[in-house]
Amino acid sequence: MEGPRRPPSATAPESDDDKPDDPPSVWHRPTSSLPALPSLDPPSHHWRNHSLNLSPLPTTSSPSLPPPDSIPELETYVVQVPRDQVYWTPPPEHAKYVEKRRKNPEKNKKKGCSKRLLWFFIILVIFGFILGAIILILHFAFNPTLPVFAVERLTVKPSNFEVTLRAENPTSNMGVRYMMKKNGVVSLTYKNKSLGGGTFPGLSQAASGSDKVNVKLNGSTKNAVVQPRGSKLPLVMMLKMELNAEYEAGPVKRNKEVVVTCDLKVKGLLDAKKVEIVSENCESEFKN
Incomplete structure (x- = not known):
């Protein structure tokens, strides 16, 4: 005689998909029947390594600490600026100066010649001053005395x-x-x-x-x-x-x-x- 039947889940052989290492795909055990356990879940997905909060992660749960969900979420932004690009705009005074030189080329040439003559005159005066000083020193240093x-x-x-x-x-x-x-x-x-x-x-x-x-x-x-x-x-x-x-x-x-x-x-x-x-x-x- 056949004995009483068991539920199919109890008598069916375990397949590779139903191994304890992998979570079940369809069937779930009701959580209401399990006793309450202390929460050992890792931080939520918003707890990032690049957050500004550098405190070490708790290894064990403590009843005095608030749950991780109470920590406000901090976001990090990365801004990349290219270093090989330099944008420089000359001041408007430079543009005015260039425009003046384009409009009056002869005047600019005369100014250049006058500056050269001025520098030449200054150098000539300095050279004459040095030469006069040398002559004066030689005059006092080598002054003949009456025989x-x-x-x-x-x-x-x-x-x-x-x-x-x-x-x-x-x-x-x-x-x-x-x-x-x-x-x-x-x-x-x-x-x-x-x-x-x-x-x-x-x-x-x-x-x-x-x-x-x-x-x-x-x-x-x-x-x-x-x-x-x-x-x-x-x-x-x-x-x-x-x-x-x-x-x-x-x-x-x-x-x-x-x-x-x-x-x-x-x-x-x-x-x-x-x-x-x-x-x-x-x-x-x-x-x-």
Whole structure:
């Protein structure tokens, strides 16, 4: 005898579609018959990873926390701006300037020429100022000093005179060379009457140098009015030299005209064997 029938759902074999891993597709168990369980559902679909709420997700439910549905939904917007596109609009003043240049090309050329001339004039003035400053510095740095002459000996012969001089160059940073000035004179006079004349030999001196030089003068004492024999008063004579002095210090050169005047007081002029210089005084002067 056949026993009582069971419901078809109880006796039917389980198929691959009805495995416990997959949720049922048609048949659902009523939830009213199940006891109430604490909610362990994951957050709803609107809980996004890119939300501004960075608090960690709760791992376990807590009765003190409100359900996730009470948190307001936050939305995130992403705006993409291309970086390779730059939009730039020139100011209207530029357009006006370009328009003016198009309308008046000749005027613009004249303005350009006037600006060039102005800059050229400014550069010329600056260059002249620098050049003047350099010349002024060189003038004060390399300024020749008057030479110093002294008569050391006077020798009288029947037909000439020989004067030994000591020349000193007080300029400390420039050498000097003395030469006979063109149309210059070297003369020895007594009471405004010429006793002899000649030329000055060339002389070169270093800075702060001192040298001796011999000057020969052709002449005699026959035409001179001298004091009578036996007089103890000295004879007063004057030696005058007009020289050209060339000062030099590297590329810097200075030319000076020098006039040297020496007042001499001597004894024994008529006796060629003995001429004594009582006193001498030489003064120098630049003529330019």
